[in-house]
Amino acid sequence: MPKLILVRHGQSQWNLENRFTGWWDVDLTEKGVEEAKEAGRLMREKGVLPTIAFTSLQTRAIKTLHLALEEAGRLWIPEIKDWRLNERHYGGLTGLDKQAMRDKHGDEKVHVWRRSFDVPPPEMEPGSEFDPGADERYAEIDVPYTESLKLTIERVLPYWESDILPVLARGETVIISAHGNSLRALVKHLSNISDDDITGLEIPTGQPIVYDFDDTMVPGERYYLKDS
Numbered sequence: 001m002p003k004l005i006l007v008r009h010g011q012s013q014w015n016l017e018n019r020f021t022g023w024w025d026v027d028l029t030e031k032g033v034e035e036a037k038e039a040g041r042l043m044r045e046k047g048v049l050p051t052i053a054f055t056s057l058q059t060r061a062i063k064t065l066h067l068a069l070e071e072a073g074r075l076w077i078p079e080i081k082d083w084r085l086n087e088r089h090y091g092g093l094t095g096l097d098k099q100a101m102r103d104k105h106g107d108e109k110v111h112v113w114r115r116s117f118d119v120p121p122p123e124m125e126p127g128s129e130f131d132p133g134a135d136e137r138y139a140e141i142d143v144p145y146t147e148s149l150k151l152t153i154e155r156v157l158p159y160w161e162s163d164i165l166p167v168l169a170r171g172e173t174v175i176i177s178a179h180g181n182s183l184r185a186l187v188k189h190l191s192n193i194s195d196d197d198i199t200g201l202e203i204p205t206g207q208p209i210v211y212d213f214d215d216t217m218v219p220g221e222r223y224y225l226k227d228s
């Protein structure tokens with residue numbers, strides 16, 4: 001049966017520093033490296049072994065994938081990277097301290113920017129310090145200046161449908177190593193979560209989440225691999 005494993009990258013340097021990250025390319029912390037390895041050990045222990053991998057173009061997700069696959073003895077599987085699995089773009093908030101923004105704008109405003117369905121953060125100024133627009137890896141695309149979860153869904157879901165779902169339907173065990181909000185986009189779709197309820201969904205770092213699909217490609221309930 002097709003199986004889907006979703007992993008959010010391990011703790012990043014800016015998760016640790018409590019800074020809005022989005023498309024900025026930060027590395028894993030030591031704790032993040034350990035979380036990624038632990039995810040791989042868990043897959044090995046449970047015998048849930050990916051046969052093909054998808055990840056974003058961002059270092060923290062790519063490294064998490066590699067560390068986990070190494071622990072699982074699966075570094076050799078095919079791997080596809082695509083910007084459409086990138087984190088949601090945090091606009092003009094990128095690089096700023098989350099607590100400082102709460103102090104300045106209030107908890108509610110910051111919660112809306114972080115978790116609302118369709119309110120994007122203020123736009124990033126083109127060419128500003130944390131604008132990835134000139135990064136070679138994005139040469140072929142128009143890098144956004146901000147994204148809400150809704151806008152993130154608008155690029156994650158078409159990719160899911162065109163590139164990942166057909167692979168899964170072949171009976172593969174697919175791992176996607178991605179980000180808090182690109183994975184919220186996918187989980188919202190797969191678990192049929194409403195626009196209101198999605199505001200309450202958090203995806204923890206380094207914890208594999210699994211969906212088993214039936215032969216008509218309908219996903220079952222999602223579960224944490226550690227609980228299976």
Ligand SMILES: O=C(O)[C@@H](CO)OP(=O)(O)O
Pocket residue numbers: 015019020021022023087090114180181
């Ligand atoms: O900063 C970010 O890009 C994300 C994920 O780390 O943060 P948030 O929890 O606010 O979605």
